[in-house]
Amino acid sequence: MATYGDPLDTDRLRTELADADSLWHELIVVPETDSTNADLAEAARAGAPGGVVLVADHQLAGRGRLGRTWTAPAGSSIAMSVLLRPEREPADWTWLPLLAGLAVADSLRAVGGVPAALKWPNDVLVEGAKISGILAERVDSPSGATCVLGMGINVHLTAEQLPVPTATSLAVLRPGESFVRAEIVSTVLAALALLYHRWEDGRDKQLIGEYERRCATLGRQVRVHRPDGSTVEGKAVGVDAQGRLRVRTAGQVVVFAAGDVTHLR
Numbered sequence: 001m002a003t004y005g006d007p008l009d010t011d012r013l014r015t016e017l018a019d020a021d022s023l024w025h026e027l028i029v030v031p032e033t034d035s036t037n038a039d040l041a042e043a044a045r046a047g048a049p050g051g052v053v054l055v056a057d058h059q060l061a062g063r064g065r066l067g068r069t070w071t072a073p074a075g076s077s078i079a080m081s082v083l084l085r086p087e088r089e090p091a092d093w094t095w096l097p098l099l100a101g102l103a104v105a106d107s108l109r110a111v112g113g114v115p116a117a118l119k120w121p122n123d124v125l126v127e128g129a130k131i132s133g134i135l136a137e138r139v140d141s142p143s144g145a146t147c148v149l150g151m152g153i154n155v156h157l158t159a160e161q162l163p164v165p166t167a168t169s170l171a172v173l174r175p176g177e178s179f180v181r182a183e184i185v186s187t188v189l190a191a192l193a194l195l196y197h198r199w200e201d202g203r204d205k206q207l208i209g210e211y212e213r214r215c216a217t218l219g220r221q222v223r224v225h226r227p228d229g230s231t232v233e234g235k236a237v238g239v240d241a242q243g244r245l246r247v248r249t250a251g252q253v254v255v256f257a258a259g260d261v262t263h264l265r
Helices: 010-020 036-045 095-112 181-200 204-214
Strands: 026-030 052-056 077-084 116-119 123-126 129-141 144-154 221-225 231-239 245-249 252-256 260-263
Touching: 010 026, 010 181, 036 052, 036 077, 036 129, 036 144, 077 181, 095 116, 095 123, 095 129, 095 144, 095 181, 095 204, 116 129, 116 204, 144 181, 181 204, 204 231, 221 245, 231 252
Parallel strands: 026 052
Antiparallel strands: 052 077, 077 144, 116 123, 123 129, 129 144, 221 231, 221 260, 231 245, 245 252
């Protein structure tokens, strides 16, 4: 089994989060778990408040969109989830995975020096390869609806350890450089908090502009696989006020709140 000289520094994370933003009020770091999203969903149902952060050194059964699994060797990646209790209407929550993607992409640019871009709605790409995935789940609790946002980031994975040929990692992109997972985690959470506050304040037009500047899906021919199994092809032209993808096809613009997107060219 591969080992990595990059243990998660819990004390450093707690200090940096305390200094960064009051949104994050509890940090939990565990050596191993099946799924950080599942753990926080259970905590939400038990009444946990918003602002809880869970980070695992090793995630055994991480979950992605459409029931996909996500695993990586211990210590090689970042697996974390956050619990949010937004005050905005659930219809607006389609923005939350997009905000997480923005936070991850901007943090990887800042910390890793890589040209990270967004693939609507849940992936972060570098040079066309996936380095991070986002999973947002609504969880109903006795005190109201919550959102659990999960983020997985490939950090120390070698080319041989990547799960699919279309994936990448910081180690592959920047061979010979060292990366500290705690620094990436704290940077992502600080960026996400700032974006979340702006979203809560209703600054959607500003967020649309920022997202569209980062989104590699826009301006391309795409195929959107709908949850019902049907597909639509067209040109991705933007996102709307709720973060939904706008695709021009057959003389009209179709809006998608969910779907699996393939970049065609």
